[in-house]
Amino acid sequence: xxxxxxxxxxxxxxxxxxxxxxxxxxxxxxxxxxxxxxxxxxxxxxxxxxxxxxxxxxxxxxxxxxxxxxxxxxxxxxxxxxxxxxxxxxxxxxxxxxxxxxxxxxxxxxxxxxxxxxxxxxxxxxxxxxxxxxxxxxxxxxxxxxxxxxxxxxxxxxxxxxxxxxxxxxxxxxxxxxxxxxxxxxxxxxxxxxxxxxxxxxxxxxxxxxxxxxxxxxxxxxxxxxxxxxxxxxxxxxxxxxxxxxxxxxxxxxxxxxxxxxx
Amino acid sequence: xxxxxxxxxxxxxxxxxxxxxxxxxxxxxxxxxxxxxxxxxxxxxxxxxxxxxxxxxxxxxxxxxxxxxxxxxxxxxxxxxxxxxxxxxxxxxxxxxxxxxxxxxxxxxxxxxxxxxxxxxxxxxxxxxxxxxxxxxxxxxxxxxxxxxxxxxxxxxxxxxxxxxxxxxxxxxxxxxxxxxxxxxxxxxxxxxxxx
Numbered sequence: 001x002x003x004x005x006x007x008x009x010x011x012x013x014x015x016x017x018x019x020x021x022x023x024x025x026x027x028x029x030x031x032x033x034x035x036x037x038x039x040x041x042x043x044x045x046x047x048x049x050x051x052x053x054x055x056x057x058x059x060x061x062x063x064x065x066x067x068x069x070x071x072x073x074x075x076x077x078x079x080x081x082x083x084x085x086x087x088x089x090x091x092x093x094x095x096x097x098x099x100x101x102x103x104x105x106x107x108x109x110x111x112x113x114x115x116x117x118x119x120x121x122x123x124x125x126x127x128x129x130x131x132x133x134x135x136x137x138x139x140x141x142x143x144x145x146x147x148x149x150x151x152x153x154x155x156x157x158x159x160x161x162x163x164x165x166x167x168x169x170x171x172x173x174x175x176x177x178x179x180x181x182x183x184x185x186x187x188x189x190x191x192x193x194x195x196x197x198x199x200x201x202x203x204x205x206x207x208x209x210x211x212x213x214x215x216x217x218x219x220x221x222x223x224x225x226x227x228x229x230x231x232x233x234x235x236x237x238x239x240x241x242x243x244x245x246x247x248x249x250x251x252x253x254x255x256x257x258x259x260x261x262x263x
Numbered sequence: 264x265x266x267x268x269x270x271x272x273x274x275x276x277x278x279x280x281x282x283x284x285x286x287x288x289x290x291x292x293x294x295x296x297x298x299x300x301x302x303x304x305x306x307x308x309x310x311x312x313x314x315x316x317x318x319x320x321x322x323x324x325x326x327x328x329x330x331x332x333x334x335x336x337x338x339x340x341x342x343x344x345x346x347x348x349x350x351x352x353x354x355x356x357x358x359x360x361x362x363x364x365x366x367x368x369x370x371x372x373x374x375x376x377x378x379x380x381x382x383x384x385x386x387x388x389x390x391x392x393x394x395x396x397x398x399x400x401x402x403x404x405x406x407x408x409x410x411x412x413x414x415x416x417x418x419x420x421x422x423x424x425x426x427x428x429x430x431x432x433x434x435x436x437x438x439x440x441x442x443x444x445x446x447x448x449x450x451x452x453x454x455x456x457x458x459x
Contacts, residue, residue, distance in 0.1 A: 072355070083425060103396075
């Protein structure tokens with residue numbers, strides 16, 4: 001009986017149907033669905049809740065994300081290929097392994113470390129019921145990013161970013177809007193090779209960001225930068241697959257923990 | 264096999280050992296291996312508990328490799344063998360992976376012939392991926408034009424891996440996000456399967 005009440009509470013908190021329907025191109029339905037989808041209604045014992053939330057924080061790799069990828073997988077997905085030397089951003093120099101015949105090569109040992117941290121953070125955010133927003137302004141991968149977001153039950157924004165989307169949200173979308181808890185940039189540049197406005201806005205609104213930074217991108221202001229190739233379809237598919245697996249893993253773990261502790 | 268060689272060496276060695284008059288070496292094992300003048304490296308360590316040095320270590324390594332090769336050739340092998348090999352490959356560092364990759368071994372991209380795959384077609388434009396960071400776009404040739412579909416393998420002569428140029432007044436290069444290559448023709452497959 002208590003378990004059934006618990007299940008109902010869980011379903012009301014994380015109704016996947018509403019989440020899936022809330023995906024939208026121009027962001028207008030995003031806010032209203034977000035406001036409706038996740039009301040705070042804790043009917044769980046406070047001690048059990050604390051245990052569910054604090055136990056994953058005690059271990060460095062609670063979700064075992066290091067087994068999801070290896071340096072060889074990154075290499076075969078051409079993640080190490082950067083742009084030409086002339087396109088290089090000065091702040092990306094620490095992440096570069098070197099330059100071969102004018103082509104920058106990104107150091108995959110560092111990338112693996114950064115990617116591990118970024119995936120771990122994403123997993124913890126998803127575990128705690130946070131909203132993840134995937135942003136990419138690359139038209140070549142817009143469909144891939146939107147499909148990834150749909151498959152893991154999160155949100156995507158791959159169209160024109162309106163100026164006040166994060167900073168003026170209560171005015172633009174109505175009061176009481178819930179903003180994303182994590183923004184994942186699958187490409188930190190917009191269509192004119194400038195840094196995406198969302199990075200600065202997320203920093204202003206205290207929203208952590210994960211960003212795939214290529215050798216021509218500015219990695220500052222991104223909370224968890226992942227130096228890597230963002231132009232090749234193989235690399236983008238790898239990132240999307242890893243993020244989807246991370247988020248699904250974290251959500252499944254949360255469901256299992258709640259079932260375990262609830263009993 | 265190692266013990267046989269040890270026996271053989273012990274029968275032969277003492278003569279050379281006496282002639283050399285070394286003050287050290289109370290035990291038989293280490294003295295053989297440090298006897299650099301007389302020995303040609305054929306000195307196994309004494310007891311099995313000591314870590315093998317010199318020839319014994321090399322022999323063991325070579326016999327392991329030979330065993331691995333034989334099992335590879337036989338095509339079978341236990342589950343442990345593939346696991347060991349795959350873990351060895353995974354332990355290969357990024358630097359060695361990079362060094363042996365075709366892109367690095369190729370050198371400058373100018374006038375190199377590569378094989379690419381058509382992944383998108385827009386009327387007369389073929390978008391071809393050859394394994395680099397970017398794809399290249401080529402015009403469909405007049406000869407055999409209909410045979411260029413999605414998934415066709417083609418031969419290309421590369422000009423540049425990324426089309427970039429620094430314009431006046433700019434601080435960074437402007438990039439076209441494309442590679443430059445000339446289409447040489449289709450790759451003829453020997454099996455006789457025609458690409459649909």
